[in-house]
Amino acid sequence: MLSSQHKKPVRSSYVESDRVEWALKIACTISMITVCIHTPRTIELFQPLNYIILAADFISVSIFMLDSVLRIHYEGIFRCDSSYLSNRWSQFSVFISIIHLLSFLLHCYQLIDNFFPFLHLNYRAWYGAIRSIRPFIIIRLIPLVVKFKLPKNRIEQLLKRSSQQVKNVTLFFVFFMTLYAIFGIQLFGRMDYHCVQPKTDPNNVTIMDLAIPDTMCAPEGIGGYECPAPMVCMQLNLNAKGEGFYGMFNDFGASVFTVYLAASEEGWVYVLYDCMDSLPSYLAFLYFCTLIFFLAWLVKNVFIAVITETFAEIRVQFSEMWQKKEVTLDEGFRKKLEKTDDGWRLIRLDGEVEPEGPKQKLQWMLRSMYFQCFVIIFVVINAIGNAMFVYRHDETDKPRKYNFYLFEVGFTILFNVECIIKILCYGFRNFIRRGIFKFELILCLGSSLNCVKFFYERNYFTYFQTFRLLRLIKASPILEDFVWKIFSPGKKLGGLVIFTIAFICCYSAISLQLFYSVPNLHHFRTFPQAFMSMFQIITQEGWTDFVVEVLRATDDNLVPLVALYFVAYHLFVTLIVLSLFVAVILDNLEMDEELKKVKQLRAREATTSMRSTLPWRLRVFEKFPTRPQMAAMRKADSDFPMPKVRGSFTHQFAVDHSLETTDVIESDFEFPKRIMKSAGKRKISKSGLTFRQIGSTSLRCSLNNLLEKSRSMTGKFLQTAVRNKQFNMYSENGDLSRPSDSAPKKNAKQGEIDIRALQQKRQLAEITRNRIEEDMRENHPFFDRPLFLVGRASQLREFCKKMVHSKYDSQDDGTNGGAKTKKRFKEIRALIGIMPYIDWAMATVTIVSCISMLFESPWPTTGENLVMNNGYLQISDYFFVLSMTFELCVKIIANGLFFTPKAVVRDVGGVMNLFIYFTSVIFLAWMPKHVEINSLAQFLMICRAMRPLRIYTLVPHIRRVVLEFFRGFKEILLVTILMIVVMFIFASFGVQIVGGKLAACNDPTVSSRENCTGVFWQKLFVTRLEVYGKDTEAMHPKIMVPRVWTNPRNFNFDHVGNAMLALFETLSFKGWNVIRDILWSRHGPWAVVFIHIYVFIGCMIGLTLFVGVVIANYTQNRGTALLTVDQRRWHDLKARLKMAQPLHVPPKPSESARLRTKLYDLTMSRWFNQAFALLVVLNSFTLVIPWNVEEEEQRATYVFTVTALAAFMNMLFVIEIILKVIAYTFSGFWQSRRNRVDLLITVFGVIWIFLHFFVALPSSKIDVDVQVELKKFTYTFGYLVVILRFFTIASRNSTLKMLMLTVIMSMFRSFFIITALFLLVLFYAYTGVILFPMVKYGMAVSKHVNFRTASEALVVLFRCLTGEDWNDIMHDCMRSAPFCYWNEGMNYWETDCGNFYGAIIYFCSFYLIITYIVRNLLVAVIMENFSLFYSSEEDALLSYADIRNFQYVWNMVDQEQKRTIPVERVKFLLRLLKGRLEVDPEKDRILFKHMCYEMERLHNGEEVSFHDVLYMLSYRSVDIRKSLQLEELLQREELEFIIEEEVAKQTIRTWLEGCLRKMRNPSQKDAEGVLPFGGGHPVIHSSGHSSISHEETVAQRLRFENIRGDSVDTEETESSEEETPPPIRKKAAVKNRRGSIPDVLSRTGLFQEAARKFMVGSSSEKKQVKSRSPETVQLLPKRANSEIRKGSGQPKNFHLQLNVYDLPDVEERGEDSPFSPKNLSDDFNGEHSPLVITPSLPVPPTHGSPRPLMPCETTKDIEKWWNSLVD
Secondary structure, eight states, rough: OOOOSSOHHHHHHHHTHHHHHHHHHHHHHHHHHHHHHOOOHHHHTTTHHHHHHHHHHHHHHHHHHHHHHHHHHHHHHHHHTSSGGHHHHHHHHHHHHHHHHHHHHHHHHHHHHHHHHGOOOOOOOGGGGGGGGGGGGGHHHHHHOOOOSSSSSHHHHHHHHHHHHHHHHHHHHHHHHHHHHHHHHHHHHOOOEEEOOTTTTSSSOBGBBSSSSOBBBOTTTTSSSSOOOEEEEOOOOOOOHTTTHHHHHHSHHHHHHHHHHHHTSSHHHHHHHHHHHHOOOHHHHHHHHIIIIIIIIIIIIIHHHHHHHHHHHHHHHTHHHHHOOOOTTTTTTEEEEEEEEOOOOOOOOEETTTTOOOHHHHHOOOOOOOOHHHHHHHHHHHHHHTTOOOOOTTTTTHHHHHHHHHHHHHHHHHHHHHOOOOHHHHOOOHHHHHHHHHHHHHHOOOOOOOOHHHHHHHSHHHHHHHHHGGHHHHHHHHHHHEEEEEESHHHHHHHHHHHHHHHHHHHHHHHHHHHHSSTOOGGSSSHHHHHHHHHHHHHHHHHHHHHHHHHHOOOGGGGHHHHHHHHHHHIIIIIIIIIHHHHHHHHHHHHOOHHHHHHHHHHHHHHHHHHHHOTTTTGGGGGSSOOOOOOOOOOOOSSOOOOOOHHHGGGGOOOOTTTTOBOOOOSSOOOOOOOOOGGSOOOOOSSSOOOOOOTTOOOOHHHHHHHHTTTTOOHHHHHHHHHHHHHHOOOOTTOOOOOOSSOOOOOOOOTOOOOOHHHHHHHHHHHHHHHHHHHHHOOOOOTTTTTTTTTHHHEEEEEHHHHHHHHHEEEEEEETSSSOOOSHHHHHHHTTTSBBBHHHHHHHHHHHHHHHTTOOOSTTOTTTTTTTTTTHHHHHHHHHHHHHHHHHHHHHHHHHHSSSTTTTSSSHHHHHHHHHHHHHHHHHHHHHSSSSSHHHHHHHHHHHTTTHHHHHHOOOOHHHHHHHHHHHHHHHHHHHHHHHHHHHHHHHHHHHHHTTTOOEEEETTTTTTTOOOSSEEEEOOOOSSOOOOOOOOOOOOOEEEEOOEEEOOOOOSHHHHHHHHHHHHTTTTTSSSHHHHHHHHHHHHHHHHHHHIIIIIIIIIHHHHHHHHHHHHHHHHOOOOTTOHHHHHHHHHHHHHHHOOOOOOOOOHHHHOHHHHHHHHHHHHHEEEEEEHHHHHHHHHGGSSSSSHHHHOOOOHHHHHHHHHHHHHHHHHHHHHHHHHHHHHHHHHOOOOHHHHHHHHHHHOOOOOOOOOIGGGGGGGGGGGHHHHHHHHHHHHHHHHHHHHHTTHHHHHHHHHHHHHHHHHHHHHHHHHHHHHHHHHHHHHHHHHSSSSSOOOSSOOSSOOOSSSHHHHHHHHHHHHTTSHHHHHHHTTTTTTTTOOOOOTTBBTOOOOOHHHHHHHHHHHHHIIIIIIIIIHHHHHHHHHHHSSOOOTTTTTSSSHHHHHHHHHHHHTTOOOSSOOOOHHHHHHHOOOGGGOOOOOOTTTHHHHHHHHHHHTTTTTTOHHHHHHHHHHHHHHOHHHHHSOOHHHHHHHHHHHHHHHHHHHHHHHHHHHHHHHHHHOOGGGGGGSSSOOTTTTOOOOOOOOOOOOOSSSHHHHHOOOOOOOOOOOOOOOOOOOSOOOOOOOOOOOOOTOOSSSSSTHHHHHHHHHHHHHHHHTTTTSSSOOOOSSSEEEEOOOOOOOOOOOOOOOOOOOOOEEEEGGOOOOOOOOOOSOOOHHHHHHHHHHHSOSOOOOOOEEEEEEEESSOOOOOOOOHHHHHHHHHHHHHO
């Protein structure tokens, strides 16, 4: 019965019961199992399985259908909102139930066809594809198993937000994919030229016609590979299956597929080599290098950022589910405080059991450190003993194996005894409570079973023996804490592992049902094969070959769908699932907010303590006796001689540079700053202020610290404040006293940090260190004397110092008080200023020397291109050594060598400099002509190859990258140790189960070692193409080779060393599928489980550990990891504001220009921009086929059609440009960079149309050859124009623009990281040329892969950097005698051998350092920039909408588009702002005045820039105590307090002067301030001013007025006829707006303090003043009572008593200096009134006719601005 009621029916308890839920769980599980085993091959192995599946399916289908029927019965179908089918989840359940029913009926149909063939039902295997939908039943199982605590709407919100971000990033990825796809089509096109036999038929190619190996070529004159004689280069006609799909650029679909596979960094080098053979090699190399860099390293890593950000939000929502339990592993062991003979101590209780006698002694023994060390030693001995076994493949293996069996039995007994003793001591119940004891018990049980001879020989329980080594993790507290932090809580990582396995199983079942019926495809015959295939795609190892094999076996019509299926799966698992592992690791490494604050404080304290001590190389002088030096003073102007005195005494009277006339250099000697405007004009002198000091107190350090705090505070009043503070820093006896805080005090809350105390502590630490250095200089004559010879103040040293420290000052931006100078190319200037000139010179010399080393080559073997035999190559070496000699001499004289404060050798960089220098000198002096392998001369050449690393020590930013790496070396070392432990465990297990069992005969037809003799014909690899004869035994090329019984080429498990090397290669996902296939073929399917478990644990978790740790260390070293949420938002906001620029919006035409107005509205409309964005996309799709002459010969119509269509659309873009020029005018059009780029591209397009259609095409009438050359040029020029146009689509889409900014900023911010990476790769390239120059060709080393020159080595190492078969190259380079040509005494370039151990060290270190560590820094940079540019609106302090609002308002004020405005216009700009930046002049009047004052005073009344105002607004819009870090917060509070204090003083002074003027002229109050417009009221301007006449005098204009709400309380008039002025509407308060500056101060207290200072005197005077009442201030003596009566014009004298906190807010009219007393007095005598102060007294109405209200009068600049704005 269907329910007809619209109310929600009452659910039956039976439908919602646990039994139904359990039944559904069982049905889902049964369905998942049956769909995984329902294949013909599986049923063929076990025939009864067919009926078991049928019965199980019947049960599951019955449960599903019964559940649906019952729910429909109780809920209805459609008639109410809560009916069954109104819910999408129920609709999915019904759909899955129907699919199960159809699958069951199909199975019955198959059985009927099998039993009754005479019915001719003709069942087809592909009918079973309908079962491919059944694995989605796991989606229904998830809510039955996992219960979410979050509300449904919150889950939907999370999914919506994360899916939107993933969608946007996918769109960005598609953008780059499309770009490289169309570029590949035009650049490479049809690459189907191959080297073949001369008489080959291009339409019927056989394997006998191809070269061995098959090689692509280029026609003569193009610049590719030329075939050797007698082969010829011929174009072959092959279809897509024949070519193999991968590596084709024939059309758009094939190109996109090739680009995606190449972006996965698998198999891309083979496409690169084909392109290098078909075209000039540099084009292919640039194309694929940029493709890998952008797509594989930058764009794809943005997915990690997206997933990490999303996972952070999910973590916050699910924190209750994933929070760490506070109960540790010692749960069962409690402690209590007891009093013993030795005092109070914590006593551990084992389950409240107090053993006595022998048990107590045993427990004491078990807990002792000696027993723990004893156990650890035995664990290590056991592991080493198992690892020492080596299989020799002879008769000695069996007896030695038996001895190791006895060895293992002995250790098993020992550990079993340990476990038994613990059980007896603690009791089984208490023993089993602890997790570590559970683990030990399991190991004991498993290893005991392994000691049984039957099980030991079959290795069933070998896991328990090898996993015993994990007990070492417990032995190391550091490693244990690290593992606990990474892998706890287990719900996150464990849930992710379960999700990944479930997803692979689901997709494997789907693939199994889709492809099991495909002929000639063995990967999907059974579920284990399908699972291994889908797991292989996750690891990306060989997945391109697998997909190509599946596509070749698939029907031609289904190839695009199958390719899309596997690409979608690969995209999801590699970009989302693997990114989830990184997100979980990063989340586990994340610190709590409170811990971040504590870490910030500790970091600063550590820095402070480091500054207070000298380095150990300088503390050596403390070991020597002191020898105070006497100083001779120069004669004074009088001729009286002065005696010699100690330096410490003369320091009391020493004069330092004048504060007003000299430059104050910062402590790091980087950016000199002038603090006075006159500093740049006056001559620098050495006389100046004199400070009295005690001992060796450093005055310069104190001044620099003060200047550092006030660096952002320029202007006269700030300079005065700094100068006064400098005198107050010292007490009367000259000691440095604690400066009094000028900012208001606040009682610190619990947990807050005293910033001033911390800063003063750092300052005192610096002074202490400087005092120690001064004492050293005074008491030790050789201190700070370079080489103990050069004097401290010698002229030679001063000259050398100038040479060493002179650098370009890129910071001269007007901070000295002068006008700002506009400089172009600021980035280039800043880059030049990062290093001194001498370092730039040495960097240039080093680069030239490195370029010269690129030309060194051992080829030819005569050695003529080696540096020791080539005089031209020696020139750069001599020049480098001479230059470095000069540099070191100058730096040593200036800074010293070792025992000076700024010595040349003060860190590892200095040691490396000397090492590089001496090795270069030794090699240059020796120049060995004979260099053998592994000789001292070869080692010296490797040391010489370190020359590129010299740039590390020269460039400070690159040096910082290295320092950041070594700062996080502890965590990286822990991860490395953990992975070594895991590798050792699995290596030991591999040795136990397959050691000595992998050897086989190289002839696959021979299975026994006895028959592996003689020779046989071995097939040769020829080509990847599918050509005739490839699978024919008779036609395939062969070579006769001897039979050999040997291990696999690249790996074996004969001993633990080889096993660990094989597993290390597997750790990079390389070669594991080869190990899997060999284990499967030689030991059965069960052996494959071993390698799959290792790959999953070691690779998917271990590698993500490296990624997570490197990212965490990067953020921590940059300081962002320790930032709280608010501080991180502020950090991102500052970087976001730095990137913001004024909009280039063209001015709107006047209303009189109707045509321009209409065109303006048209071009600014949204649909207009969307239409032309769509036109750009359509224009780009004209490149779906190649534009070249060859394509024109084959498909002339298609080529002409797409080129004509591109020309037509280019003319539409011309129309767009014309419309915009008319609407904006050319000057307005030219203001936008986007418009300029569009104009340039359009001009190029017009030129292309003219050249192609009017020059190239008609030129066939003149000369065909000329036409071909012209067409080549015009086609190339044309597709470049279209590609340039395609880039403009990023500026038309906000999402693409933001993500493009992410990638671009990642490139800029990672510039020095990439530079450091390149220099390290260059060092490895030089080393590779020395170690493996002439290695013979093998499986990987070939004409494209070799180390004969450094340039070729760079290509090889770039390939290894992506992980592309680096292990095969390593094994080829490991070849040594007797497998290569080598004789005693041969030079290394005369032999074709490699270096066995050198290759292992070389390639493993390269892959570990560069691929695992340095490359992951790019991921960290991208994640940082992603959060910067793509943060959510609600998480940002200022959203993009707020910044865009400011840009629009700025564009209104800055009509000239100068990027600067006069400071007078700032107040108008502030009034126009909306949103979070809105400033209400009525409600936030104090804040408004402070903001205007800050802009005017900090910029000396000159023009302010876009960023000046934006930064000021950003500071005012946040809570600085939460968002700013310690030093920045201190500086900002100091600045804001000074600004507020000055504003308050000037406001009070102005108001008091007005009061005094009014008191002195009481008779003229009737005419003050307001013109009596017939009983009207004063006209209030929008800015708060009253409109007054120019003819009125100042005394007549001064009245008290209630401006913006705060006025003096006056008496009410008796007139009831007087109208009240209309109320002024106030704006709503802006959210998170601070009402005053700073936020922690109340407005009342500030004015009380300021008024008291003004009335009593300056705060700087040290006089005691009697306290006054904080509430009122009596301004004048009392007079007779004064009252204005009705109709009376004679006011009486009155006594004014004013509350200080009721002081009126005075709006000033002077734009240049609104609060300056000087300008105030000038304005009193001028034409305009500087202020209007009127009380709320009635104005006698005039008896004339009322005059209308007139607009208020403004100053000239306001009128000019307002008129231009209205126009």
